[in-house]
Amino acid sequence: MPVKEPSFAPRPDSAEPLFCGREDQLSAIHARLRAARAGRAQLVVVQGPPGVGKTALIRRFLHEAEDVRISEASGEEGEMALAYGVMTQLVCTNASVEGLLPEDKACTAGARLLSLAGRTPQDGVAVLVVDDAHWADLASLQALTFALRRLQSERVLTLLAVQDPYDPHLPQGLSRLVGDDRTLRLTLDGLSVEQTAALSARLLPTPLPAHAVARLHNHTQGNPLHIRALLRQVPPDVLAAADASLPAPRSYGLLVLGRLARCEHPAQDLVAAASVLGLASPLHKVVKLADLDHPMPAVEQAVAQELLEERSAASPPELVFPHPLIRAAVYHHLGPARRAALHARAALVTDDPLRRMWHRVLATRSPDPALVADLSADARRQAVAGSWSGAASLAGHASRLATTTQERERLTVEAADALLCDGRVEEAAELVHSLPGDTHSAAQRYAQGHLALVQGETPTAQTLLDDAWQRCDTDADPVLARRIAERLSYVCLAQGRADDSVLWSHRADGLPPAPFSCGMLRFAQLAALGMTGEAEQGSALAARLPEPVLVPANDVDLLLGRGALRLRADDLEGSRTDLRAASRICRRGPAPPQTMTALLLGEIEFRLGHWDEATLQFETAAAVATDAGLAWLEPMAYADAAVVPALRGQTDAAAGHIRAARDSGGYGHSESAVAHVARAQAHLAAARGAPDEVAAALLPLLAGQGGTAVPPWRELLTEALIELGDHRQAEQLLDHLDDPASHRGRHSALSAAGRLRGCLLAARRLPQAAESAFRGALEHAKLIADPFERARAELDFGAFLRRTGKRTAAIEHLRPALCAFAELGAAPHAARCERELASCGHSSSAPTVLTPQELTVARLATTGLTNRQIARRLALSVKTVEFHLGHVYGKLGIASRMGLREKLTQAD
Structure with missing residues (x-):
């Protein structure tokens, strides 16, 4: 480094150093x-x-x-x-x-x-x-x-x-x-995947796809020097190719080869064999591939030169490359002929079927019909087992070795299907755009439609899949026909057309099973039946399932479907049991079922009153959908994540989630996504006391109902219309809510309908009919484990009783409502309860001098929660909780929590 004159003079203008992270x-x-x-x-x-x-x-x-x-x-x-x-x-x-x-x-x-x-x-x-x-x-x-x-x-x-x-x-x-x-x-450790992406974006004319960034990061272990070297050395198309083998940087490779040259020939052969087998391989297999009679001196030399490490504690003992780049330097130095010969021999010493097939592929340099048939069969077996990554790899290799255009097209579509089922959208898009042959064939239309569905382009997916169905000969290619029908079932479900979704799922059921179907047809079928209210029919389909913990992985779609069905039927505990079991199965599997499971679990936890857990599930779903590029699920996940913050009065957090939902690629292309976002926006407006904004957000949804039973936003819209005095339209919505075909006897739907009917009758000055409706709503609310729904019924009934002069009776309903809202952290509803109680003559009681946030914090403190737990429940900092409690103690004239419960009880 040259000597630098120490100085306090301004630095000369220069380009900012290339730097990421840290x-x-x-x-x-x-x-x-x-x-x-x-x-x-x-x-x-x-x-x-x-x-x-x-x-x-x-x-x-x-x-x-x-x-x-x-x-x-x-x-x-x-x-x-x-x-x-x-x-x-x-x-x-x-x-x-x-x-x-x-x-x-x-x-x-x-x-x-x-x-x-x-x-x-x-x-x-x-x-x-x-x-x-x-x-x-x-x-x-x-x-x-x-x-x-x-x-x-x-x-x-x-x-x-x-x-x-x-x-x-x-x-x-x-x-x-x-x-x-x-x-x-x-x-300093290596850069993260995100920082690797940022660095590559600054050095390349176009950013690398996510899968290529992840591979580059793993290959270099995030080392910035090696990342820069490879970005300058390797062409961008090779970096982006899913199956390309990345080399070592030239300077690093020369150092490795220098160490290799210091080894004797047996040690060089040992290291070469290890590079062909992978980063870590059993010692005895490396020795067999290298054809060494006395391997230990060679092992000792390779270890001494830091080319390999011996893991004798492994069972069996292994040889491991200390860094992926060491293996890459040795592997790429072998030359094509020697590499192919070693891979051919490696296929004979490898026990694992997938790795054996991988070696056979790398040993082949020309079309091979027998190998293509084996690859295709293995790919389908992997797909049936739900191993989408392996299926995609095998089908992709088979397509490149296929001898006819039609066969290449079929195998490429299967590879793209597997990638989409695995949540690897960018890689699938590359394959779909590279499809050979007739761009108007049923197979290509199907692949384009499936991709459009996952990318959130639901209307485009509908058009492409409808065209694929028209072009497909169901007798000649029933497997493709089934896959088209399955995707159309999903498209209809995403558009809120549950009746059509059921129709397409029945059509798919009548065709032979398709190995590359993602295995989620039964979920779509049961979810659609739940939305249409046909719970009995759906329950019959899932009747053969054992206890949730005993369900095998290949039945996870049925378990997910039954969980969704039970959720729609108000069997919340049963649904949670099913979905928790499904979550354990899906945890390490493809992204789509992971996301669906988290979304459903979030809805269940929300209704059960576990709002913190619900928020965690929704945010998890959003993160998985975003990372996997699942544009059709991403806006719904972010929108659902906004509901709890909105109901708690945390407007900034809710608005942030809504912005993320609107900015996602799938927003605006799916009726379900639009409805979810509009519902979240309406919850936020309702928390601010703006019924006009609620109506503005939800009224446009009335035009697109399809065959879906009552959407969850109708109740919000009805309530807003009543507040705005639009009783005629509110009546029309209530008639739909009261329709037995809509509520199907579900207590949650009947409770909401009764509560809103009571509000409408009260607004029309029909007190006797209103009181009867409110009491009916409360009876239904008591039969479900949904504390928020029950508290809303108590609040609206209490407010009605207060307005009719029955203050004592009103207090009996307002007090439990206030306790429930405080437990949930629903500050806007708690504040309304406080105002109603104050109007009942409680204005001189201690809690009425507290702000809604102070009251919520105080009530949670009386339940025994620590300040940290209260902060987590309300998404506040611990210092903010301490600040609120300090004000509460001062207003109530107490010094600590010791007198808090008594003061609040006296006030109640």
């Missing part, structure tokens, strides 16, 4: 700079493997730092014997300073450094930088140690970059300083 580490160094500016000398040690970004981090900090005098030096492996080489870089910054002589003592050189550090103008800080300190000469390190031990109140910040802070080459005194509690030690 915000926390930068912030920590800047904090130490502020401490140094205050007169406390600081030592920061940045450690990590070569290329991880130690120098880049320091350069970025120096680029941002202001009013600093910088003295830089760096160690060099070839100059470790040059006494005071590094110290000379630090102290000899102009011609007037005499150089250091090898015979100078460390204290003399260290004193020179102390003198330099002391020449700091007021408010300035001297920054000493030693990069690659592990390669600095011993004399310089001893002098540096002398200086650092004596820096106390000086405005000096010292930055050391080392691979290992406990390198035996470092003097003991410096090691003690590095290990001191006052020293800031920053360990």
Whole structure:
């Protein structure tokens, strides 16, 4: 590193250094700079493997730092014997300073450094930088140690970059300083996947797809130096190709091959065989592939050269490459002929069917009908087992080796189907866009329609799949016909057309099973039956299922469907049991069923009153859908995640989720997505007391009902219309809610309909009929485990009784409603309860002087929750909870929680 003149002059204009991430580490160094500016000398040690970004981090900090005098030096492996080489870089910054002589003592050189550090103008800080300190000469390190031990109140910040802070080459005194509690030690690991994506986007003309970024990250272990090297070395189309084998960076590869050349031929053969088998392989298989009679000397050499590691504790013992790039360097050095020969032999020594097939593919360089048939059969077996990643890989390999255009088209469609079932949308899109042959064939129309569905383009999917169905000969290709019918069932479900969804699912049922169907037909069928109110028919389809914990993985769609069916039938506990079991099965599986399970579990937990758990499930669904590119599910997940914050009065959080839903790719292309977002917006408006905004959000939905039973937003719209005085339209909606074909005897629907009927009759000044409707609503509400629905019935009935002069009776309903809303954290509803209670003559009681948020916090505190638990329940900080409780204690004249329960009970 060249000597840099220490100066406080402005830096010349230059391009900002290429840098990604490390915000926390930068912030920590800047904090130490502020401490140094205050007169406390600081030592920061940045450690990590070569290329991880130690120098880049320091350069970025120096680029941002202001009013600093910088003295830089760096160690060099070839100059470790040059006494005071590094110290000379630090102290000899102009011609007037005499150089250091090898015979100078460390204290003399260290004193020179102390003198330099002391020449700091007021408010300035001297920054000493030693990069690659592990390669600095011993004399310089001893002098540096002398200086650092004596820096106390000086405005000096010292930055050391080392691979290992406990390198035996470092003097003991410096090691003690590095290990001191006052020293800031920053360990740099590889970049994250997101940071790898950001770095690649800055270096390439077009961003890499997500799967390519993930592969590049795994290949380099996030090392920025290696990432940059490969981005410059490898063409973008190769980086993006799903099946391409990435090489090692050239400079890194030369180092690896140099070590390999120092091995004898048996060790070289051993390492070559290991590179063909993968990153980690059983020792005996590597030895067999390398054809070694006496393998241990070869193993010893490979380990000594750090080309392989031996894991003797594994069963059986394994040989492992220390880094993926070491394997890549060796593998790509083999040459095509030797690689193919080794893969052909590896297929004979490998037990795993998938890996055996992988070796056969890599050993083949021309179309092979027999191999294509084997690959196709194995791909279908993997699909039937729900192993979509394996199915996609096998079908993709088969398509590239197929001998006819028609066969390539069929296999490519199957590979794309498997990728979509696995949630790998970008890779599937690449395959669909590369389909060979007739672009108007039924198979291509089907593939395009399936892709459009997953990308949230529901109307486009409908058009393409309808055309595919018209073009498909169901007698000649019944498997394709079934897959088309299944997708159309999903499309109808996404559009809220449950009756049509059931129709298409029945058509699919009448055709032979399709191996690449995602296995979710039965879920769509049962979910649609639940939406149409045909719970009995759906229950019969799921009757053969055993207890949820015993359901096999290939029946998870049926379990999910039964969970959805039970949810629609108000069997909340049964539904939760089913869906929790399904969640365990789906946890490590494809993204679509994971997302659906989380969405359904969120709805169940919401209705059961477990709002924190509901929010967690909805946010999990949104994260999975976003990461997997499931545009058809993403807006629904974000919209559902907005409901609890809206009902709790957390408008910013709710609005943020709604924005995310509207910004997602699938919004606007699916009736279900639009309805979910509109319902979330209506909840937010209702929490603000804006019925006109509720109506504006929901009225447009009336035009697109399809065959779906009562959508969950109709109740919100009816309530808003009653508040706005539009009794005629509210009556029309209520007639639909009261229709037995809509409520199907469900207590939740009957409770909501009765409550709203009571509100409408009260608004029309028909008190006797209104009271009867309210009492009926409460009777139904008591039969379901839905505390929010019951509390709303209690609140509306209590408000009605108060307006008719029955204040004592009103209080009997308003008090339990207030308790329920407080437990849920539903601050806007709790505030309305407080106002109603105040109108009943409770205005002089203690709680009425509390704000709604204070009252909610106080009531939760009486349940025994800690401040942290209350904060988590209400999505507040602990300090905010403490602030509210402090105000509560002051208003109620108490000093702690001890008197809180009594005060609130007296007030009630």
